[in-house]
Amino acid sequence: MLFRLNNVWKSYGGAEILKxxxxxxxxxxxxxxxxxxxxxxxxxxxxITGQESPDEGEIIKMNGLTLGLxxxxxxxxxxxxxxxxxxxxxxxxxxxxxxMRLLEKQMETDHSDAVLERYADLQTAFEHxxxxxxxxxxxxxxxxxxxxxxxxxxxxxxxxxxxxxRLGMVRLLLSNSDVLLLDEPTNHLDTDAVEWLEDFLKTYDxxxxxxxxxxxxxxxxxxxxxxxxxxxxVTYKGNYSKxxxxxxxxxxxxxxxxxxxxxxINKTEEFIRRNLEGQKTKQAKSRRTLLARMERIEAVTSExxxxxxxxxxVERAGNNVLTAEDLTIGYEGKVLASGLNFSVxxxxxxxxxxxxxxxxxxxxxxLLGNIRELGGKxxxxxxxxxxxxxxxxxxxxPRNEVVQELRRVAPMADNNTLRGFLAKFLFMGEDxxxxxxxxxGGEKGRLALAKLIYSQKNVLILDEPTNHLDxxxxxxxxxxxxxxxxxxxxxxHDRFFLDKIASQMLSFEPDGRVLDFAGNYTExxxxxxxxxxxxxxxAVSSSRPTESEPGPATTGSTPITPPTREHLxxxxxxxLEKRIKQIEADIPALEAxxxxxTKEMSDPKAAxxxxxxxxxxxxxxxTESSIKALYEEWESAAEQLGG
Numbered sequence: 257m258l259f260r261l262n263n264v265w266k267s268y269g270g271a272e273i274l275k276x277x278x279x280x281x282x283x284x285x286x287x288x289x290x291x292x293x294x295x296x297x298x299x300x301x302x303x304i305t306g307q308e309s310p311d312e313g314e315i316i317k318m319n320g321l322t323l324g325l326x327x328x329x330x331x332x333x334x335x336x337x338x339x340x341x342x343x344x345x346x347x348x349x350x351x352x353x354x355x356m357r358l359l360e361k362q363m364e365t366d367h368s369d370a371v372l373e374r375y376a377d378l379q380t381a382f383e384h385x386x387x388x389x390x391x392x393x394x395x396x397x398x399x400x401x402x403x404x405x406x407x408x409x410x411x412x413x414x415x416x417x418x419x420x421x422r423l424g425m426v427r428l429l430l431s432n433s434d435v436l437l438l439d440e441p442t443n444h445l446d447t448d449a450v451e452w453l454e455d456f457l458k459t460y461d462x463x464x465x466x467x468x469x470x471x472x473x474x475x476x477x478x479x480x481x482x483x484x485x486x487x488x489x490v491t492y493k494g495n496y497s498k499x500x501x502x503x504x505x506x507x508x509x510x511x512x513x514x515x516x517x518x519x520x521i522n523k524t525e526e527f528i529r530r531n532l533e534g535q536k537t538k539q540a541k542s543r544r545t546l547l548a549r550m551e552r553i554e555a556v557t558s559e560x561x562x563x564x565x566x567x568x569x570v571e572r573a574g575n576n577v578l579t580a581e582d583l584t585i586g587y588e589g590k591v592l593a594s595g596l597n598f599s600v601x602x603x604x605x606x607x608x609x610x611x612x613x614x615x616x617x618x619x620x621x622x623l624l625g626n627i628r629e630l631g632g633k634x635x636x637x638x639x640x641x642x643x644x645x646x647x648x649x650x651x652x653x654p655r656n657e658v659v660q661e662l663r664r665v666a667p668m669a670d671n672n673t674l675r676g677f678l679a680k681f682l683f684m685g686e687d688x689x690x691x692x693x694x695x696x697g698g699e700k701g702r703l704a705l706a707k708l709i710y711s712q713k714n715v716l717i718l719d720e721p722t723n724h725l726d727x728x729x730x731x732x733x734x735x736x737x738x739x740x741x742x743x744x745x746x747x748x749h750d751r752f753f754l755d756k757i758a759s760q761m762l763s764f765e766p767d768g769r770v771l772d773f774a775g776n777y778t779e780x781x782x783x784x785x786x787x788x789x790x791x792x793x794x795a796v797s798s799s800r801p802t803e804s805e806p807g808p809a810t811t812g813s814t815p816i817t818p819p820t821r822e823h824l825x826x827x828x829x830x831x832l833e834k835r836i837k838q839i840e841a842d843i844p845a846l847e848a849x850x851x852x853x854t855k856e857m858s859d860p861k862a863a864x865x866x867x868x869x870x871x872x873x874x875x876x877x878x879t880e881s882s883i884k885a886l887y888e889e890w891e892s893a894a895e896q897l898g899g
Contacts, residue, residue, distance in 0.1 A: 257282055258321060258435055258463055259304060261489075264313035266299055273299055275487030276313070281435070286457070287465040288474045288496060291484035293698060293726040297467045300484070301325065301437050324433030326441070330424035332412050339408040341423055342394040345430035349390055352382045394430055400452035401426045402445070418444040429456065436464035442473055446611045447749065448766075469727055471496050472751035472777075486554070496752075514553045521547065570714040570742045574637035575602050577715060577743045578623070584631035585615055585622045591630060592618050598762060598772045602637075605737075605744035607754040607777060610764025616747045619762075620719055623745070643713030647720040649700050651707075654693035658683055658703055661692055665711040681706040681732055697724040705733055714742040722750040751777045785855065832893045839890045843883060850879045 260280040266273050273296040281287060289297050302308040303315055305325050335341035343350075359375045386393065398408065401422050415423065421444045428436060442450045450473060457464065457477045468474055474481070474496035481492045481499035490506075492499040524543050531540040576599060583596040592615035600606045610616050621627045623634060624644060636642075653661060662674050678688050681702045695703065701724035708716060716737075722730045734756045737744060748754055754761070754777035761780040763771045773780040853876040 257316075257318060259315065259317040261300070261303075262314045262316065264300075264303065264310040264315065266296065266303070266308075266311050272487060274310075274484075277484065277487070277489045278313075279482050279489045279491055281463060281465060283463055284461065285463050286460075286477060286479045287463075288478035288481045288499075289465055289467045289484065290474070290481060290496075290499075290727060292728045293696075295484040296487070297484055298439060301439060301465075301467070304437065318434075321435065322431075322433045323435050323437060324428050324431045325437040326421070326424050326428050326439065330420045332420075332423070332427075335412055337408065338398065338403055338410050338412060338415075338423060339394075341412050342398050342426050342430065343391065345394070345427045345432075346385075346390045349382065349385050349387050352378055352385065352387065356382065394426075397426050397429050397456075400449065400456065401429075402449045422449070425453075432462075434462060436460075436462070438464055438466040438468070440468055441466060442468060442470045447609065448611075469722075469725075469730070470750070470752070471727065471730070472755070475752065510553065514555055517550075517553050521550075570712050570740070571639060571641065573602050573639045573641075573714045573743065576635075577602050577604075577637045577640060578745070579635040579637075580632065581635070582632035583622075583629055583634060585618050586630055587618075587627070593764065593768070593770050594631065596632065596770060600743060600745065600760065602743055603741060604759045605746065605757050606760045606762060607758030608745070608747045608762045608764070609749065609754070609777070611766055614764035614766070615770075616764055617719060620717060620745075620747060624717065640715050641713050642715045642717060643708045643711055645704060645708050645716070645718045645721050647723050649697075649704050649724070652692050652700060652704060654691070656692050657689050658692065658695070659688040661703060662707055662710060665707050677710060678706060680736065682729060698726060698729060701725055702729050702732070705736075709736050709740060716740070716742060716744050716746075718744065718746040718748070720747055720749070722748060722753050751781075786851065829897065832897055836890060836893050836897075839886050839893070843886050843890075846879055846883045846886070850876060850883065853879065 258281050261277050264274055264277045273294075277296070277300065289300065291297050299308065303310055304317075305323055332341040333344060335344050356375065356378050359371060359378070363371060363375065382388075395405075395408075399405075403423070403426070412420070412423065425441060425444075428438075441453065445453065450470070454473060454476045466474070466477065476495070478495050479493075481494070481496060483490045483492065483499070483503070492502045494502070524547055528540045528544050528547075531537065532544075534540075578600040580596050580598050582594075584591060584594040585596070586592040592613075596619075598606075608616050608619065618627070622629050624642070653664070656664075658678060659671065659674050662678060663669065666674065675683075675688050683699075683702070683706075690699075692700065692703065701721070705721060708718075721733060725733065730750070730753060734753065737757050744757065746754075746757065756776075758776045759774070761771075761773045761775065761777060763773070763780065763784075765771060771780075771784075773783065775783075853872055856872055
């Protein structure tokens, strides 16, 4: 046992947040802590670290337990650069090194057994603390968290808030704490850094507890989920997907128990009414006492019954909803992507992903006509009626109540219908009468999405629709979109959401390529990691990315002019044809080897083993050189044969 919460209660301003939370965390466990916003997840972290105390109950921790928590405002002490801030995580090693340097100076004149023995002890401690590899480990984590070598000497005082949080995460991962407490660790990371962090945590040999709205991240990094729900903690074995399955089974069982108890209560109350003044008065009073003592089961709803949004079918658009032909997007003097060719058909959902500044939002603005395309054409199909959701939450009237705001897109709908629809977006009871101005960012996001989906548009363009939403709200949105029979185009970094919704992926890559893939995010990611061939720069194919054309064979800067077919003997022709077949068999094997080496380089274990990392890098360079040489030889041979 590392730590345990026993019947912990916590209130703020008279509102009970935690109502008897109990759970235990053990060595090497990888735990996800989930629950809606305001459920008390961060409060649990603050009590574990001692920043707050429970009103009732106790928190028991193992003696000497070290906890690592990323603070809201990261302080790097006396560290001046990104590199020294990362190395500051190794205070123990630095202290050992400092004492060793002092002893080395002392040993110039003092050769006593005590000094020599102390130095030997320090050498052993230095080795056990990975003193010979800690710098390489720090640099590997810096790279993984998005700090390339040319940023290592940057002044930490001049970093942005997001960069400071990432650097704080670097130091936390290097801290060697017994337990890492990770509160929304992916918030300031791009997709590459998130995937690196996932791989790092999968091989991490200590314990961590993570709070995250990124369900895909939770799926890949946890083996146990603790849900804080209505003030108590419920534990589930397995990752996030397994938790969803188990939670639904548990809620269905609880729903059956609730319905059975309600039937018993109704039957007992009827018996009491009929017999309280009759011959069975004693029995009636006994049953009344039984009812008073009965522990009531709380009402729940099955997650699977959360659908049925009562939406009318949207107007049917033409089969070809959107086609882009040789599209170039960007701004005057700055092209972000060119040669885009893709199409979206009725009923499909196109998911768009990519790093900041790669062109995702620019593409959306171009499709909406807010900015002009720089080249190519955009064709919208017949009978398309487009609705747009902006992550800036534009278009809400602050003075309206929630139900009045929804009525703006449905003037003739009655109150019960509107309230029933709003309940699907978690606006319950009196919540529907709140003014829009009093809503949180997440509530405004839910209301804007409710309006858009209820508006009966047959094409929805959504820009980061899950940004302001907690996990229950994201699930509600997914339920709505799964019922929607129109066409969806969505920019999102929420990989779990894209797995549920997307049928096609458009990926803006860091090197300028734009890839079009038929399938959801996981299928795209698995295909991409399997080692695709070289891909066209800034171009999109209709189904799979295409190979780039190999360049001409050269020696230095002078092109080689090979002999043509008419100058070759029959034997030379046979030899060339045989060689071409051999090259065509060799290239895929080498490309698979290169993909495997690239994947191995991204493994945190390899990244922390500097000699092995250097060996992999050299082998990858040799393999890529061999691939390039084979392409050049293939082209030369094909040219000689007139192919």
